[in-house]
Amino acid sequence: MRSISVMFKSGISLQQQKSVLQEIDEWKDVDKILYLLPNSDHPDIRRMVNTYVNDEADIDEVVQQLEQLPEIESASVPPQRGLVR
Numbered sequence: 001m002r003s004i005s006v007m008f009k010s011g012i013s014l015q016q017q018k019s020v021l022q023e024i025d026e027w028k029d030v031d032k033i034l035y036l037l038p039n040s041d042h043p044d045i046r047r048m049v050n051t052y053v054n055d056e057a058d059i060d061e062v063v064q065q066l067e068q069l070p071e072i073e074s075a076s077v078p079p080q081r082g083l084v085r
Contacts, residue, residue, distance in 0.1 A: 001031055001052050002059055002077070006066055008047040009073040020071050021049065027065070029057035047073070 008017050021033050036048035053062050059077055066075035 001054060002057075004051045004053065004059065004063055004066065004075055005078050006049040006051050006075045007073045008049070008071055010043075010047065012047070012071045014046065016071060017047075017049075020069060024051065024066070024069075027062070029053045029062050051075075 008020075012020075024030055025033055031052045031054050033049055033051050035046070036050060037045050040046055051062075051066065053059060063075045063077060066072050
């Protein structure tokens with residue numbers, strides 16, 4: 001499973017966000033969607049979501065689909081992390 005970092009546009013209500021996330025959750029390549037920090041009171045952090053896609057998905061295509069949604073400010077694949085050998 002791989003992740004995509006998603007940021008909603010400023011001014012998109014929590015109710016609107018949840019509606020969009022329900023739509024995205026139905027995409028065949030999406031496994032799950034989680035808010036970065038769901039209990040945060042900070043408005044910028046409340047706009048941040050991680051979308052997890054299955055390993056067979058074309059992740060670049062999913063990023064493009066996300067970026068086309070009018071409520072989404074940005075979508076990107078975070079850099080890979082790991083131990084340096």
